[in-house]
Amino acid sequence: MSFADRDGLIWLDGRLVPWRSARLHVLSHGLHYGGAVFEGERAYGGTVFRLRAHTERLRASAAAMGMTLPFSDAEIDAATVEVLAANGIGDGYVRPVVWRGSGQISVSGAGNTVHAAIAPWEWPAVFDGDAKRRGIALTVASWRRPHPSAFPVTAKSSALYSAGTLARGEAEARGCDDALLLDWRGDVADATGANVFLRFGDELHTPEPGTMLAGITRAAVIELAAREGIAVVERRIAPDEIAFADEAFLTGTAYEVQPVRSIDGTAFAVGETTALLMDRYADLVRPKTPAPAVPRPAGPPTVALLGGKLNLVERARALGCRTVVFERPELLTPEVVAAADHVVVGDYADLDRTCAILGAFSGDPGGLRVLSYTEPGLLPVAEINARLGLEDNSTDTVKTTVDKSLMRRLLDGDPRFAVVHGTVRDWDDIDAFQARHGDAVIVKPIAGGGSIGVVRLRRRHAPADRPDLPPFPLLAERFLDGPEFSVEGIAVHGKHTVVGVTEKFLHPDGPVEMGHRFPAVLGDAERAAITDCVNDLLALVGVEHGLTHTEVILTAEGPRIIETHTRHGGDHITDLVQISTGHDLLDAAVRARTGLPVAADPPPPTRTAVIRYLDPAPGTVRRISGVETARYLPGVQEVRVDLALGSRVCPVTSSLDRVGYVVAAAEDPEAADRCARDALAAIVIETDGDG
CATH class of the missing domain: 3.40.50.20 (Rossmann fold)
Known part of the structure; x- marks a missing residue:
């Protein structure tokens, strides 16, 4: 059966997808330039042997290849357990893989998103019982392992395995089961996907680390040998010494402990040492009593x-x-x-x-x-x-977050959150509010979002120049001066986890948000003050479940709450979070509600993501150019322009008036901002309102 055409589920970038839907683009960097690393793991009775060691090596391999694994070790471990259970696999093989995606197609890996997937399948053994008892035949390959200065030889990378693929093909053409590779010096290194041990007298000898990938199974066998009083010597082994060995065997996740019956004419029996370590390894990895088959869930919700x-x-x-x-x-x-x-x-x-x-x-x-x-x-x-x-969440809690006047009344009794406010219905009420509390005022609908109906007043308005007001009750608040932020989080059974803080960029003529940056550029003390304030607010309001999006102004007196919501933030903030950290907030939200595990500690940001909205002059569109150019500029993740020739551009009074955006990402805030600005500058939108 083709590995591409199977039933089941694969964990891909943080969520389970149908097996046949787990695909990547043909221009993925990892496919062209070898930017991929992987692991081979074995599950016994539904439990992966030394799972954390495999996950740590996956991370180390990615780092050696210049990639940052976009998930924590705990998330990778949890995903492995989840995907095994979802496929109902007890005894099987697990393949985690990490690769560079299709952001840029050049030798440099910069600008490419790092992806991760985990695929399991049932696989009791590599070789049948006869081969396991008799041993397999090896031949010394013409291909060699590279010098450590030529390639990171201790990384489990797809590029390094190319030599193994060629060597295995060469061995099979010679009628052998596998190949033995030498290192760049001409000494014994390893097999195509396994480590090698030779017994000389009472000692086991194995090539020293640093010239090949020293496996997790190899380490386990060395431990087992020590328990049995068998000395293990790690050293350089010349190929001429093979003829003087008493026994030979390979070790690896797939092979376990695999006897070797011959290497290019030198025959070996499956001796006592090999047989003993085969038994001890089987005892180590397999449950002491037969485990019941892993049940498939009764049914997803x-x-x-x-x-x-x-x-x-x-x-x-x-x-x-x-x-x-x-x-x-x-x-x-x-x-x-x-x-x-x-x-x-x-x-x-x-x-x-x-x-x-x-x-x-x-x-x-x-x-x-x-x-x-x-x-x-x-x-x-x-x-x-x-x-x-x-x-x-209780209906009272949600009512409090939806109705901004209810929230203000709830917070009145706490000086950390209290803001001068009042309900207004017309300009007479607004004049009275300004007379009591000062001219700088924000007037907004009691419910809703997207800055719809929000008016920022900095002075008294004569009747002739008063902006129109919506025909429903409004909330007036004293204007708070300072930069604006939002805090993205998730609550699971009352435990609030802050995923990060987003920085807002407002339109110069009003309160409409024209951009966001994640994570926000803040000092540690400022960030802590904002997140502590939000956690205290959510506890006070009674939020216990789901995503949260809380807007904050950092005033000279400290953070002040604007409003909070039991939903995620708009304006593609969830995309910025995922680009920056690899954490999918929407996936986490569905997981939390369906009882699936959610990462206790979301991964930290590895780069800065920015969204900036287009702001052409109001009028009828006469010309649009540069959109495709902007899409291919460095760091640009997405470009969208919701205009055509003849479209009408309105003054920006709410989020609905915005006509497009660019999303960019880079290693630091300044570079991310520069990438976004360059993309905006490349896009030309001329209207008949241009001066």
């Missing part, structure tokens, strides 16, 4: 999503969940219809109807989970979960 966001549908499907999307017809997209298992068209805020429909899924073997990360869906999903007895 059904995830009902209020609001048809494709990104959440894809995350839930990748985790093996059945998906049910509730959405109003005018907001439903063909992509969501194609991706979801079931689609319910209508107003999900009709709670009686929605709960009645969800009742049809409540008996699913894996249970039912209901969630939403759209602003209109936050309160309905809390109310539905309360009715169905499903775990979620």
